[in-house]
Amino acid sequence: MSETPAPGTPRPQRPRNPVTLPAEPRPGYTAVARVLRPHALRGELRVEVFSPTARNIQRGRPVYLQGIRRVVERARQAGDDWIIKLSGLDTRTQVEHLHGELLEALDSDVLRDDSESYFIYELIGLEVVTASGESLGTIVDVLQPGANDVYVVHGERGEILVPAIGQVVREINLGARRVVITPLPGMLDESP
Template identity: 25%
Template sequence: MNEQEKLITVGKIINTHGIKGEVRVWPLTDFPERFNANNSVLLDINEMNEELITLTVEHSWKQKNFLVVKFREIGDMNAAQAVKEGLLKVPRESLKELPGDSFYVFEILGMEVITDKGFSLGSVKDVIRTGSNDVYVINGREKEYMIPAVKNIIKKIDRKNRLITVEPIEGLLEL
């Protein structure tokens, strides 16, 4: 596993907030408590993991669909402006254990998708979070498929072999 795969992105700094160095973070995690006081994250400014900076949360609060976070290491608006667009990452080993039938998005991305009849649809290129259920965007050879991640369609997700087996309902693949 290379260095890139050892870190998981849990947020993105989308803007500054005020003059005291607070930033607006778009959370990319189902566990926003990662941004509670005294927790640490790694800042990746150039998306290449070449220069990672450890940041410690001083305080945070939810505002609309994002979080406002004050990091101890970011003292003013100029410092906050310098980290805008930066990705906030954590080591893979710090991830919370999920129930057996739950998966992190990064685990699903890139998995091959086949039908229960053995036909290859392609690989997962994106996961759309809709609120009620996720939708897997499959990059097929001839077209893109959008498969709802619901139990009556997704029959098996094999982590080890990176394979998802689906039983498409009538008309799903023709859309």
């Protein structure tokens, strides 16, 4: 028989297991999704996909989970998320501990939505310069408020919000680690 705490006494809480989320994919790999939680009983996973078309988690696509190569056996959209089944994972017990894990694809295997599609983690740390050559700082975050993304740039002028639209962003060069922009009128006037 267990003891019941006196009225007004807080009940002891079970210790929570902190979840350590991988910050970025391994070198040579691109993160294509993140595991949210198990789904049902047969090893399926609910995942957050990092591209609108989810091309990299479709049936037959190879992905890596915790460094182990798996093949997507089934994939279906469930609201904003996707439910997927990976080869070799057949029970809920096998997938219960995977919350927060990245699904990765080899860089050479990644299917991009189009030639101008980038993953957010690829943009973080890129230098932002104006078309005239002035360095504005580096991208530290990408906001997704709605119609277009917004790059949060930190540099000598402080924080600058750069709308990711065609009339502003002229070039994104991942190899050179640089984004060239043409600022909108007044965009830089608010900076110190």
